[in-house]
Amino acid sequence: MHELGVVIEVVKTVEKVAVENHLAKIEKLVLQIGELSSMIPKYIEACYPAAIENTILQNTELKIEVMPGNGMCKSCNKVFNIKENKGVCPHCDSKAWDLLSGKEFIIKEIVAY
Numbered sequence: 001m002h003e004l005g006v007v008i009e010v011v012k013t014v015e016k017v018a019v020e021n022h023l024a025k026i027e028k029l030v031l032q033i034g035e036l037s038s039m040i041p042k043y044i045e046a047c048y049p050a051a052i053e054n055t056i057l058q059n060t061e062l063k064i065e066v067m068p069g070n071g072m073c074k075s076c077n078k079v080f081n082i083k084e085n086k087g088v089c090p091h092c093d094s095k096a097w098d099l100l101s102g103k104e105f106i107i108k109e110i111v112a113y
């Protein structure tokens with residue numbers, strides 16, 4: 001599980017942003033995670049309480065938005081979900097596609113009081 005290290009990095013980044021923007025208290029953190037990224041939302045949620053202990057983020061709410069892993073088929077140009085279709089276009093059975101989304105790992109929003 002490499003999520004803890006990543007969450008600690010996120011917390012450090014948010015602390016830096018908080019200092020730069022004079023945010024005294026943070027209410028909520030919103031992360032966007034692509035379903036094809038190596039981050040697993042439930043592991044992030046599991047290690048979040050430990051990562052924020054004794055930081056400015058203590059007692060903040062974590063919200064994770066999962067971004068679909070979509071690809072555009074190179075043969076028929078249709079967009080499909082790569083994960084659900086196991087990398088094969090459901091329209092024409094092609095395995096050639098361009099990734100449109102799904103690898104995101106973004107701090108989308110820091111909600112302060």
Ligand SMILES: [Zn+2]
Pocket residue numbers: 073074075076077078089090091092093094
């Ligand atoms: Zn296709």
